Amino acid sequence: EQTVHQATPWMVKALNGGMGGVDSLFSAEAAFYTYRLEDARRYAYKALYDAKLNRQHDLVCNTHYLLARIASFRGSIEEVMEEINEISDYVAAHPHEVLIEIRDTALGWMHIKMGDLDQLPHWLLTVKDNEQASLKYGRVRLICAYYWSMKQDYIKMLSALDQLHGLFLTSGIRADRLPLFIFRAIGY
Numbered sequence: 001e002q003t004v005h006q007a008t009p010w011m012v013k014a015l016n017g018g019m020g021g022v023d024s025l026f027s028a029e030a031a032f033y034t035y036r037l038e039d040a041r042r043y044a045y046k047a048l049y050d051a052k053l054n055r056q057h058d059l060v061c062n063t064h065y066l067l068a069r070i071a072s073f074r075g076s077i078e079e080v081m082e083e084i085n086e087i088s089d090y091v092a093a094h095p096h097e098v099l100i101e102i103r104d105t106a107l108g109w110m111h112i113k114m115g116d117l118d119q120l121p122h123w124l125l126t127v128k129d130n131e132q133a134s135l136k137y138g139r140v141r142l143i144c145a146y147y148w149s150m151k152q153d154y155i156k157m158l159s160a161l162d163q164l165h166g167l168f169l170t171s172g173i174r175a176d177r178l179p180l181f182i183f184r185a186i187g188y
Contacts, residue, residue, distance in 0.1 A: 020054030021047040025063055032070055033178055040070050057094050061087050061102040068106060072113060084110050101140070108143045112150055120147060138164055138180075145183040158187040 024047035031040035044067050051059035064086045071079030084106055091103040104121040111119040124143050141164045148157035161184055 020056055021050030021059045021063070022056075023047075024050060025059055025066070028063070028066055032066065032073075037070055037074060041067070044070065057090070057096060058098055058102065061090055061099050061106075064090070065102060065106045065109075068110065080110060080113075105139050105143055109146065112143070112146050115150070117147065117150060142179050142183065145179075145187075149183060149186055154187040157183060161187070 024043045028040045028043035028047055031037070031043055044063050048060060048063045048067075050056075051063060064083045068080045068083035068087075071077075071083060087103050087106050091099045104124060108120045108124045111117065120143075124140055125147065141160050144160040145157045148154070148160060161180060164180060165184070
């Protein structure tokens with residue numbers, strides 16, 4: 001976490017404002033995964049401010065998604081809905097492909113969380129392994145794993161995660177690594 005905070009100002013400078021807010025988002029996620037929810041919210045709001053300031057649309061949507069997950073953990077369905085609506089409104093104003101994928105992933109997560117599996121955006125379960133870039137692939141596969149775990153079909157859940165595990169090992173992709181291990185443990 002300290003290394004990310006030290007490196008980010010250099011990245012932002014080298015990328016002319018790009019990646020602004022990534023350090024705070026990283027810290028927010030680290031705090032979330034270690035159950036420091038107030039720290040997670042504080043870092044997330046800082047990430048949101050920096051990302052909007054630097055027009056980092058994907059970071060804005062990812063931060064709202066994290067805030068929705070924090071709200072869910074705190075038991076506030078109203079806040080979850082507010083954050084999901086923030087993502088939908090933001091994507092409507094900035095309709096880029098990557099933002100649509102983040103929105104659909106967040107919607108999928110919310111519908112699964114609410115037990116409304118029929119409302120899941122259909123493409124999330126039908127995307128083929130070779131149809132997405134590696135960095136986008138993990139988020140969608142984790143939603144599939146969550147879906148199959150709710151359906152209690154652990155074989156399909158594990159098969160949805162096989163290539164993702166390989167990408168983590170061979171490509172060094174770190175995003176969403178903890179949920180991958182959790183879902184695999186549930187499956188086994």
